[in-house]
Amino acid sequence: MRKSCVFALCALAASSAMAQKTVLTVAAFPAVDEIVKAALPEWNKKHPDVEVKVVSREYADHHTAMTTALAASSGLPDVMTIEYGFLGRFSQSGGLENLAAAPYSAQQFEKRFVPFAWAQARDERQGQTAMPTDIGPGAMFYRNDILEKAGVKPEQLTTSWTSFVEAGKAVKAKTGSYLVAHARDVKDIVIRTGIPAGEGIYYNAKGESVVGTAPRFKKAFALAKSIRDQGLDAKINAWSNDWGEGLKRGTITVQMMGAWLGGHLQNWLAPNTAGLWRSTTLPEGVATSWGGTFYAIPKKAQNKALAWDLIQYLTLNKAQQQAAFEKFNAFPALIEAQSGPFFDQPVPFLGNQKARVTWRDTALKIAPTRVFRNDPIAEEIVNAELDQVLTRGKSVDQALADAQRMIQRRAQR
Known part of the structure; x- marks a missing residue:
């Protein structure tokens, strides 16, 4: 009888612990979903009590779902992945947090990113609606x-x-x-x-x-x-x-x-x-x-503080940005991540060209334009x-x- 009680108490305690675990939802498309998943073990060291659920859809399906969710103000994730082509529509929808305002204060990070990507996510009325993560020189x-x-x-x-x-x-x-x-x-x-x-x-x-x-x-x-x-x-x-x-x-x-x-x-x-x-x-x-990816926080998100913490890790952490490039060809928007041995290595597929150096030079020359x-x-x-x-x-x-x-x-x- 005592053993049964102990077992029941342990099960209750485990159930209670699971119930207290916060679930953070990230909506993404390939291969951004894989980049986020690969980053989670390191990020979760700081947040062991957070379970991150990555909801992955094909590119078109993802943006259709996010368009519908923003219009209905329901079914929204905590972190929304946005491809450049949809950035203008989503930014001007009024459904995304202004990351330049408190408590985010993202403007302090502006100089750390290539200027054109930062400008693309800034709307005159809605503010800084997203953080750039990768670009396509x-x-x-x-x-x-x-x-x-x-x-x-x-x-x-x-x-x-x-x-x-x-x-x-x-x-x-x-x-x-x-x-x-x-x-x-x-x-x-x-x-x-x-x-x-x-x-x-x-x-x-x-x-x-x-x-x-x-x-x-x-x-x-x-x-x-x-x-x-x-x-x-x-x-x-x-x-x-x-x-x-x-x-x-x-x-x-x-x-x-x-x-x-x-x-x-x-x-x-x-x-x-x-x-x-x-x-x-x-x-x-x-x-x-040519393209590029951004992370945004919907105004109706449930876990904004955690969402902002994860976005900062994905976009501002040099090692994470470089890992995403090396493993998934996501060229970093973070300027400090555009350096290191990997950039100077020859690319065997391209006849041992040092092509990444040229791509980096192009990225720094791209003039900001509005969406x-x-x-x-x-x-x-x-x-x-x-x-x-x-x-x-x-x-x-x-x-x-x-x-x-x-x-x-x-x-x-």
Whole structure:
């Protein structure tokens, strides 16, 4: 009888201890979910009484779920992971904590991050709505074996957009390989070039569309049309099966994306092409970003103090930031983490290039730009109008005028 009582008391005590354990919820998408999980053993040494539950969904499903949760002010996590493309919409929703205000006082950390990433998470009305954790310095990945076969030098790809196209013509003529997967890839780089301070890609400081007036859009559309007209793009969308096959088989010569693409090529997109790829800067020395990840705290979160503590560990701890880069190719937004032996090591997959040094140099040159709530809508409209130019012969001027009108109409709703 006594043994039974002791057992019952022990079970009750264990149950009570479990009941007292705080559960902190983190909503994330691949591979950020793995980064958080890998960081927890060290963070939990400070917080042994906290159980962190990582709710992982695929990229699109995650952001759809977070959009719904913010709109309903329910079902929100304690820590919300946000990819750059959704940052404007989520920041301006009014549903995220201002991390610049007390008790967070995040502004004291501003100088520790690359300026452009910090600026992306700052909204004029809502304040500093998120903390940057990783960034995507723009890079050009190219098949060195194809260039050698065509007798084209790598610098011909980067000197100017004119030489870029001419190099593509030589590659196509001598090897049959396409210069790029899709002409849209070139447009995406050019429209991010020379954005005035205080403006975004699609909107000026007043929130007005610049698609129909900014020269960079006309240049981008004209260049994309030239590439399509000369048969230099494979007409393949990124992340499609055909795109993956093109990268594996060498029918695509160049892919411009964030520096993180190198890890994707090595680990799952084209692992059989080790040593064939190289990385360099974008044409004309353009320094721009491609994606990036942020952590935010919803205003309806249940455990804000713990959420802030975890976010600080994930974003401000040098060792943690470096580990995320080394293990998961998450290029650190924290400047002090952009140093050390790992950055100077040659990358075997890229022919033993010291590519990380170039990526770091690019990251420090990227100018801050603003993000806006309707950026995804503007991007969708611009891409649709470019398709009209590329496939239906619509004039560049008319396409941009129509895009301008539609973007303004959507902004007024």
